[in-house]
Amino acid sequence: MPVIAVVLLDGVPGHHVTTPAVCFGTADRCHPRVSYEVRLCAAPGFRSTGGPAAFGLAAPWGLDGLAELTEADTVLVPGQAVRPGDPPPEVVGALRAAAARGCRIGAFGSGTFTLAATGLLDGRRASTARGLAAELARRHPRTEVDPDGAVVADGPFHTAAGVLGGVDLCLRLITVDHGVAVAVETERQVFLELYAEDAEAPGGPVGPSGAPGGPVGASPVGDGLGPTLGWLEARLDRPLTLEDIAGHAGLTVRALSRRFRAETGLPPLQYLLRVRIQRAQRLLERGDEPVARIAARTGLGTPANLRHHFQRHTGTTPSIYRAAFRSLVASLAGSGDAPAG
Known part of the structure; x- marks a missing residue:
């Protein structure tokens, strides 16, 4: 089963922690042929999520959760509640080692700063939150920064603004793995399923x-x-x-x-x-x-x-459902040119 390892630095927004689990878990639950394991991996110094409603979290894994990953697996680097500084050297080493093993690596929001600090984005295109794009370009001039915050794929690296805690990036990765139909159905379940x-x-x-x-x-x-x-x-x-x-x-x-x-x-x-x-x-x-x-x-x-x-x-009513679903499809289709799979 492919692993989605989410690296948690101290102060990560809570919805950046839960969104990957919701998106990949929904894809897994709703499609018999889809299978993911979401693994929360705490970086050194991690204590709790950031505001406005910080909560403590006992992550089941440390960075050792990345050590056994293979090219079939994915590492996700979410953002932080404050403007990011340099990541701990252990995080830099773990991300570089994962890339060397062929893992796919994604980052969203200010998490792109963490990934860029490893040097893995040098000479590549990348994206972050719009309000941070200029700072990312200044701090990492060897990275070509997309100012619009769109999902950007360059080799094994996928970056995005992190809208709604990275849901845009998660859906793009699901599209790459399993095609547009699975991603659209996953998005429908995430946003429209009311119990x-x-x-x-x-x-x-x-x-x-x-x-x-x-x-x-x-x-x-x-x-x-x-x-x-x-x-x-x-x-x-x-x-x-x-x-x-x-x-x-x-x-x-x-x-x-x-x-x-x-x-x-x-x-x-x-x-x-x-x-x-x-x-x-x-x-x-x-x-x-x-x-x-x-x-x-x-x-x-x-x-x-x-x-x-x-x-x-x-x-909801059938007519509202139809309109809402088509709006979601248009939004997903307009976010890039991911392969249909």
Whole structure:
């Protein structure tokens, strides 16, 4: 499993710590073929995050967490709450050693100063927060600084302004690794997934497009239900009853309900509804079909029924969802020319 090692210098903003875990963890959770391990590695002298709401953090790793990384892995260098000085020599050495082993290295916000201090950006293009671009160029004249804060890739080094704690850079790396479709879906899940309470689902909150903690199909299901789930998802436009589903599975209705709860965390009809909402999301994202047509294709019947269930499970209406998703796609597409993968 590829490792994303996040180097924590003292005073790193808290959202710079949590954003990589959210982005890469969401990609991992929502896509069965995506796998990442996020590793927090404290640099010497690290005590806590920076303001405005500093908190202590016991990172599981020190810089030794970088020592075993290979060319399949990535090191991320987030910023600091104050204008950065020279990084500790141990950090410089660890980053140079990781680069020598072929690791990909990313930095965002003022973290680009830390990476530039290693000399690894000499003769390369790089980016940082707009307000720090002139200072980065002054302190590291051998680095060509992009003044706009865009995500910049130059060889194995990826740098960015660090918008929202580096989410722009994280999404770019996911795009490079797994393609635009996975990155766009990850961004959608990060920004648009609003949880609704579901009294029937164990564990309380349930994702709007799936079982607890993720979209339908994100986690492997048992062999017993696998064929039935595929059969069900191929017939979303048809009225399906518990008896229909149980008949296909070769189970009684009571046994079917037990099996569904064990393997998906949901009763059968709740699972069916979540799949229908997920299908509606995909149709809204990828086409211009009217809501009435989407309601028919997903088995939700009428536009009013679709709007009711869609808002209950996502917190927004189909039309607002479509507009918001397209805005996110336009933003991602406009951030550079990452390969589709």
